[in-house]
Amino acid sequence: MASQEWLEKDFYALLGVPQDASKKDIEKAYRKLARELHPDHNPDPDAEERFKGVSEAYSVLHDDKARGEYDQIQLMKSGRGGFGMHSGGAHAAPGGVNLEDLFGSGASGGFSDLFGDLFSRGGQRRGAAQRGNDLRTHITLDFADAVKGTTTEIRMRAPGECETCHGSGAKPGSAPTTCPRCNGRGLVTENQGAFSFAQPCPECEGTGTVVADPCPDCGGTGATTRDRVVTVRVPAGIGDGQTIRLAGRGSPGDRGGPSGDLLVRIAVRAHPLFARDGDNVTLRLPVSFPEAAMGAKVKVPTLDGPVTLKIPAGTPTGRVLRVKGRGVPDKGDLLVTVDIEVPSSLSADAADALERYAAAAPAADRSKLEQLTGQ
Numbered sequence: 001m002a003s004q005e006w007l008e009k010d011f012y013a014l015l016g017v018p019q020d021a022s023k024k025d026i027e028k029a030y031r032k033l034a035r036e037l038h039p040d041h042n043p044d045p046d047a048e049e050r051f052k053g054v055s056e057a058y059s060v061l062h063d064d065k066a067r068g069e070y071d072q073i074q075l076m077k078s079g080r081g082g083f084g085m086h087s088g089g090a091h092a093a094p095g096g097v098n099l100e101d102l103f104g105s106g107a108s109g110g111f112s113d114l115f116g117d118l119f120s121r122g123g124q125r126r127g128a129a130q131r132g133n134d135l136r137t138h139i140t141l142d143f144a145d146a147v148k149g150t151t152t153e154i155r156m157r158a159p160g161e162c163e164t165c166h167g168s169g170a171k172p173g174s175a176p177t178t179c180p181r182c183n184g185r186g187l188v189t190e191n192q193g194a195f196s197f198a199q200p201c202p203e204c205e206g207t208g209t210v211v212a213d214p215c216p217d218c219g220g221t222g223a224t225t226r227d228r229v230v231t232v233r234v235p236a237g238i239g240d241g242q243t244i245r246l247a248g249r250g251s252p253g254d255r256g257g258p259s260g261d262l263l264v265r266i267a268v269r270a271h272p273l274f275a276r277d278g279d280n281v282t283l284r285l286p287v288s289f290p291e292a293a294m295g296a297k298v299k300v301p302t303l304d305g306p307v308t309l310k311i312p313a314g315t316p317t318g319r320v321l322r323v324k325g326r327g328v329p330d331k332g333d334l335l336v337t338v339d340i341e342v343p344s345s346l347s348a349d350a351a352d353a354l355e356r357y358a359a360a361a362p363a364a365d366r367s368k369l370e371q372l373t374g375q
Helices: 004-008 011-015 023-037 045-061 064-078 099-103 110-121 143-148 289-294 348-360 367-373
Strands: 091-093 135-141 150-161 187-192 195-200 223-234 243-246 262-268 275-277 280-287 296-300 307-311 320-323 334-340
Touching (some): 011 023, 023 045, 135 143, 289 296, 307 320
Antiparallel strands (some): 243 262
C-alpha cells in the first residue's frame, strides 16, 4: 500500500543501487548494508537510523507491487509525467494510475490532503501511531563477567507505560473514543477554492481520539516516569564499548504505537592479570631461565581456576603457549606469553653456579650481526 512518506525518500539511493536494479542486486545491497549497520555490531548512533532506512527501502523495493507504486509516485514527483484529470475529476498520472487509488478517496481527504499533510507534518500524518523514543544507559562489568556472560539488573528512572491505564490514557473502566469532529483521522480539511488543505484537528489535537475521563495517574498521556528494574542478559564475549539492544524496553509509543528500545552500552573493568584478544584471553607468565632452558611444568591461573602448563625445553622469551578452551566459552583459548625473568641480584652461590654455567655453555651466536655490519 502506497505511503505518503515515499514522496520524500529515495530508496534506491539508500541502498546504493540504480533504479533498474534487479531484485537480486537489491537483496545483495541490502544484506551488505544490514551487516555493516546493524546496531548489535555497529555502535555508531547514526548507524541505527541508517539501518532503519535501508530496512524500509528493502521492504518496498523487494516487493514488486510496492516497488511499482513507489516508482509511479517518484515519476509524478519529478514532474516528468505531469498531472491529468479523469472525467470524474479524480487526479491521475500517466498510464491511467489514479492518484486517489494510491492515497485514498476524496471523501477521506484524498490527493489534496496529501499536500496538506506534507506542509503541516513533513509528510507524516499527525494522528498516526508513533513509535516511542529509544532510551540509552550504560553498565560496567567485571572482566570475567564480560568473558563468560552474565545476567544483571539495571535500576533506572525513565518514562514507561502507565500501569493504571496500560497506556490508553483513559481512567480505568473507560476508553478513548473516536473524535467526532475528524472521525478519527486526526485531520480536518479546509477548502480554499480549487484546493483543500489539511490541518491537525483542534478537537483531538491530531490524535484521532478523545479521552473524556483521563487517567488520574498519567493525566491522559498514557505514560508515567517511574523507577524501573530491567533485567539484562549479557552474552559471553561482549567487548568494551559494545551496545546491547533490548527491544520494546524504551519509551512507550504515542497513540498506540510500539515502544522504543533500550540501548545498554557496556564498559568492562580492566583485570590486573588478564586481557582480551578477540575471543581469546591473554596472560603474561614470568618464567625463570632454568625453567625456560630445561623445560618445566608450572601452575597457571585462568578465569576458572589454575591449570598446569608444560614449558618446553628451550622456550625463548615472547613465545605464546595455548591453553585450549579457557577463553570465551566455546570460542576462545587462553594465550600465555612467556616472559623470562632476569634476576636483579644474585646470591654468592647463585653467582658461582652461573659462572660455572657460563664457562661450560656455548657463547651466543652473533655471526649474523658481524656479517651484516662488518664489525
